[in-house]
Amino acid sequence: MEKKKNKFLSNRGFMIFACLALLIVLASVCAPLLCHGVDPTEGELSEAIMAPSSEHPFGTDKMGRDILARVIYGSRTSLVSTFSLVLTIFVVGTFLGILAGYFGGAVDAIIMRIADMMIAFPGLVLAIAVAGMLGASTTNAIIAISVVSWPKYARLARSLVMKIRHTDFVAAAQVTGSRTPYMLWKYMLPNTITTLVITAATDIGSMMMELAALSFLGFGAQPPTPEWGSMLNEGRNFMQSAPWMMIYPGLAIFITVVIFNMLGDNLRDILDPKTE
Amino acid sequence: MGKKQIMSRLLQMLIVLIGISFLTFLLTYLSPGDPVRNMYTSAGIMPTEELIQSTRDEMGFNDPFFTQYFRWIGNCLKGDFGKSYSLNKPVVKLLSARLWPTLKLTLMSMVLMLILAVPLGVLSAVYRNKPVDYIVRAVTFFGVSIPNFWVGLLLILYFGVRLRLLPVISSGGTFKDLLLPAVTLAVAMSAKYTRQVRTAVLEELSSDYVVGARARGVKESKILWGNVFPNSLLPLITMLGLSIGSLLGGTSVVEVIFSYPGLGNLAVNAITSADYFLVQGYVLWVSVIYMVINLLVDLSYNYVDPRMRLRR
Amino acid sequence: MALLEITNVDISYGKRLIVKNCNLTLEKAEICSIVGESGSGKTTVIRAVLDLLAGGGRVTAGDIVYEGRSLLTLDDKEWRALRGHDISMIFQDSGAMMNQTRLIGKTYVEYIRTHENISKKEAWAKGAEMLGRMRLPDPDRIMRSYPFQLSGGQRQRVGIAMGMTYQPRLLLADEPTSALDVTTQAQIVRQMMELRDEYGTSIIIVTHDLGVATYMADKVVVMKDGEIEEQGDRSYMLHESTNAYTKKLLDAVPSLGGKRYV
Numbered sequence: 029m030e031k032k033k034n035k036f037l038s039n040r041g042f043m044i045f046a047c048l049a050l051l052i053v054l055a056s057v058c059a060p061l062l063c064h065g066v067d068p069t070e071g072e073l074s075e076a077i078m079a080p081s082s083e084h085p086f087g088t089d090k091m092g093r094d095i096l097a098r099v100i101y102g103s104r105t106s107l108v109s110t111f112s113l114v115l116t117i118f119v120v121g122t123f124l125g126i127l128a129g130y131f132g133g134a135v136d137a138i139i140m141r142i143a144d145m146m147i148a149f150p151g152l153v154l155a156i157a158v159a160g161m162l163g164a165s166t167t168n169a170i171i172a173i174s175v176v177s178w179p180k181y182a183r184l185a186r187s188l189v190m191k192i193r194h195t196d197f198v199a200a201a202q203v204t205g206s207r208t209p210y211m212l213w214k215y216m217l218p219n220t221i222t223t224l225v226i227t228a229a230t231d232i233g234s235m236m237m238e239l240a241a242l243s244f245l246g247f248g249a250q251p252p253t254p255e256w257g258s259m260l261n262e263g264r265n266f267m268q269s270a271p272w273m274m275i276y277p278g279l280a281i282f283i284t285v286v287i288f289n290m291l292g293d294n295l296r297d298i299l300d301p302k303t304e
Numbered sequence: 305m306g307k308k309q310i311m312s313r314l315l316q317m318l319i320v321l322i323g324i325s326f327l328t329f330l331l332t333y334l335s336p337g338d339p340v341r342n343m344y345t346s347a348g349i350m351p352t353e354e355l356i357q358s359t360r361d362e363m364g365f366n367d368p369f370f371t372q373y374f375r376w377i378g379n380c381l382k383g384d385f386g387k388s389y390s391l392n393k394p395v396v397k398l399l400s401a402r403l404w405p406t407l408k409l410t411l412m413s414m415v416l417m418l419i420l421a422v423p424l425g426v427l428s429a430v431y432r433n434k435p436v437d438y439i440v441r442a443v444t445f446f447g448v449s450i451p452n453f454w455v456g457l458l459l460i461l462y463f464g465v466r467l468r469l470l471p472v473i474s475s476g477g478t479f480k481d482l483l484l485p486a487v488t489l490a491v492a493m494s495a496k497y498t499r500q501v502r503t504a505v506l507e508e509l510s511s512d513y514v515v516g517a518r519a520r521g522v523k524e525s526k527i528l529w530g531n532v533f534p535n536s537l538l539p540l541i542t543m544l545g546l547s548i549g550s551l552l553g554g555t556s557v558v559e560v561i562f563s564y565p566g567l568g569n570l571a572v573n574a575i576t577s578a579d580y581f582l583v584q585g586y587v588l589w590v591s592v593i594y595m596v597i598n599l600l601v602d603l604s605y606n607y608v609d610p611r612m613r614l615r616r
Numbered sequence: 617m618a619l620l621e622i623t624n625v626d627i628s629y630g631k632r633l634i635v636k637n638c639n640l641t642l643e644k645a646e647i648c649s650i651v652g653e654s655g656s657g658k659t660t661v662i663r664a665v666l667d668l669l670a671g672g673g674r675v676t677a678g679d680i681v682y683e684g685r686s687l688l689t690l691d692d693k694e695w696r697a698l699r700g701h702d703i704s705m706i707f708q709d710s711g712a713m714m715n716q717t718r719l720i721g722k723t724y725v726e727y728i729r730t731h732e733n734i735s736k737k738e739a740w741a742k743g744a745e746m747l748g749r750m751r752l753p754d755p756d757r758i759m760r761s762y763p764f765q766l767s768g769g770q771r772q773r774v775g776i777a778m779g780m781t782y783q784p785r786l787l788l789a790d791e792p793t794s795a796l797d798v799t800t801q802a803q804i805v806r807q808m809m810e811l812r813d814e815y816g817t818s819i820i821i822v823t824h825d826l827g828v829a830t831y832m833a834d835k836v837v838v839m840k841d842g843e844i845e846e847q848g849d850r851s852y853m854l855h856e857s858t859n860a861y862t863k864k865l866l867d868a869v870p871s872l873g874g875k876r877y878v
Contacts, residue, residue, distance in 0.1 A: 141319070141323075142323070144316075144320065145319075145320045145323045145324065151550060152550065152556070152557075153552065153556070153571075153586075153587060153590050153591075154324075154327075154587065156556060156571065156572065156575065157328060157331065157571075157575065157583055157586075157587050158331060160572075160575030160576070160583065161331045161332055161334075161335040161337075161575065161580075161583065162331070162335065162336075163335070163336050163337070233448075233449055234448075237451045240451055240453075241451065241452075241453060241557050244453050244557065245556070245557060245560060245572055246572075246576065247575070257453075260453065260454060260457065263457075264457055264460075264561065267457065267460060267461055267465055268465050271461055271465075274454075274457050274461070275458075278451070278454035278457065278458070281451050281454065282449060282450050282451065282454065285449040285450075285451070286445075286446065286449040289445070289448070289449050290445075510671075512707075512712045512713050513712070513713055513714050513715045513716070515668055515670070515713060516707065516710070516712075516713025516714055517715075517723075517726075517727075518668055518699065519666055519668055519699055519700060519704070519705040519707075519713070520699065520700035520704075520727045520730065520778065521695070521696045521697065521698070521699035521700035521701060521727075521730050521731060522696075522700075522726060522727060522730050523696060523730065524692070526726060526730070530726065531715045531718065534717070535715065535717055538717070609717060610716075610717055610762050611716055611717065611762070611764060614762060614764075614765060
């Protein structure tokens with residue numbers, strides 16, 4: 029354990045981006061402090077569509093709300109929904125994949141045929157349909173993307189489990205009478221977890237972008253909730269007169285995604301030195 | 305692929321289609337919106353409860369789920385995908401009118417992507433761990449991290465609003481109309497493909513036949529362009545097929561930004577106005593197109609790669 | 617003057633020294649076998665002669681001199697003229713050293729046209745003729761085949777045919793018979809020896825098969841852990857050597873049908 033810790037600490041790239049990611053998380057937690065009590069959902073209509081100034085560093089939107097405050101508060105929506113999404117597909121995908129790989133037979137066939145179905149289908153199309161039909165909300169957007177994203181994890185977990193399923197130590201454990209849940213927990217999960225964590229970590233960025241895309245289309249977070257994707261959507265109607273309305277939220281998504289992608293790549297390099 | 309494999313692929317496709325159709329139908333069935341109410345309100349009528357109920361009976365919305373489902377499937381097989389309430393036109397007509405523009409956009413962005421990604425990927429692989437490689441890798445990293453709808457907006461802001469060079473709304477089908485949406489789609493894709501091309505070329509460069517060719521004295525340029533390059537394009541064929549699928553879905557965002565008259569834009573509007581037949585039709589059509597394209601791609605791959613074609 | 621002189625050569629991959637202080641002299645029309653266990657560095661030595669060391673390997677000390685000029689200072693153009701023309705190499709599986717997605721004929725034509733300014737058609741005819749000389753039946757069919765469509769023995773003959781196209785003065789053979797069955801092995805070994813008799817080709821054959829090594833060679837080099845343990849002419853190494861490692865290796869020589877191969 030001690031050695032592993034050093035591996036993380038001694039990787040400069042990882043430490044830099046871990047700190048940056050932590051900074052973003054901190055900013056979202058301490059949003060009220062950073063914004064000096066400016067409410068991201070309340071605005072003065074008399075201050076609508078004002079260019080960036082010392083009072084409103086990122087300008088204001090059509091309702092006179094401070095864009096800086098909305099961008100900072102928006103990180104809460106983005107981070108919470110992205111992490112819930114990644115966690116959901118990670119847990120569901122891994123669980124189903126381990127079941128399929130461990131039990132084989134009918135369980136495997138059913139789970140994997142459903143997964144094939146999802147993979148044989150353009151993801152965002154279905155996600156849009158699901159999000160749209162469930163009704164627009166952050167939760168539904170998460171569900172929609174989960175529905176089309178879990179198979180990747182299930183396939184991975186299944187193939188990893190299949191690799192060790194018929195090895196001697198598993199057979200020995202079975203012979204000595206270990207119960208199934210114990211087998212899954214003790215042998216199957218640990219053998220899949222590293223690869224899947226790497227996958228999840230490298231997926232954070234793209235998942236964040238997909239959620240933002242759904243919000244941008246109006247199928248995610250609803251106004252007046254500050255959310256980067258939906259802020260961009262509002263901003264695009266004022267592109268000519270108020271470009272700051274779309275520049276800052278977009279920049280926020282971009283920077284956050286870059287940081288999490290970098291973090292994911294570095295994590296992969298540390299945990300899985302085989303790949304370049 | 306032998307006849308047998310093609311048959312099993314077709315069977316698989318059929319199963320997937322049944323699953324997809326069931327899923328979409330189930331979703332619309334469970335969806336909180338009421339299509340009948342929407343139909344009336346979009347026509348400008350405030351319907352009474354009785355009117356809604358009688359229309360629901362008339363249109364079969366009160367029938368049991370499976371009755372509705374099989375009726376819909378039966379009609380689809382006959383080529384009747386129902387009627388869009390919001391646009392008051394047959395779904396088939398709407399979809400077929402929008403199909404070509406979306407395909408045009410998809411193909412154009414693919415072409416743009418290939419023009420960018422292939423040379424960059426090859427360059428980056430050949431000059432591995434040299435400055436060029438580092439620059440290309442940094443650029444592609446940012447390319448995959450930038451949301452495409454933001455790219456679209458920035459392009460509009462710069463070329464449309466600031467420079468007034470290109471149209472902000474791409475409603476027509478001219479090259480100029482297509483350019484910005486296609487570039488938007490191509491940005492993220494090029495980044496992804498540049499990485500893929502680089503990996504593929506590196507893998508090919510490390511294969512034994514490269515050593516063999518060197519041992520025979522063959523020129524490096526001949527090795528690269530005559531052998532390594534064509535071989536590294538092979539795995540790309542499969543990926544391109546899959547990308548066409550995600551593009552068909554991914555275009556919706558870009559189509560909305562540019563108000564482009566494509567399938568995605570139609571679908572987003574249909575979902576917003578709870579136009580269920582249209583949504584269902586869209587999902588089915590896109591899945592069929594996607595699967596057919598991928599089947600064709602796999603078949604062509606079998607043809608292009610002699611190892612697949614000739615190995616018993 | 618010797619054809620090839622390797623003097624005090626060290627070969628490293630990164631910081632790891634793989635071959636230490638290698639010395640080897642090869643005369644014209646001489647056959648030399650390098651034997652040793654896998655990992656002893658024997659393949660590395662002949663790959664270094666053609667500057668074909670994989671990923672990051674290089675000669676860090678000593679010199680390799682071919683016909684009086686050092687091979688370590690050649691530029692790309694000089695290398696191209698030498699490789700496949702004056703010095704050829706055949707591999708354990710020559711088929712795998714060809715592009716799998718190209719017809720053998722196309723690879724052959726590419727090779728011939730690298731060294732000779734002739735038309736594709738002429739090059740094709742020349743390739744087919746060489747295959748015929750290697751006693752490959754139906755050379756035209758082989759030219760129109762992909763490498764993976766041929767048997768191991770056929771592929772190896774194609775590799776040797778290619779290697780012999782320009783009657784090189786030096787043939788480097790890297791485990792040329794290890795992937796073949798015993799009958800084919802014997803045929804390939806005889807064919808290589810005929811080359812020497814016919815064209816005066818010098819051959820270095822790297823192998824872990826001591827039967828093949830001692831059968832073919834005028835001179836045997838034993839390598840161990842990246843260093844030359846002992847070298848000498850065939851009869852000395854077989855009968856007079858007192859080196860413990862050499863003796864141990866030679867005792868392991870397999871016998872064919874009760875009769876010792878050597």
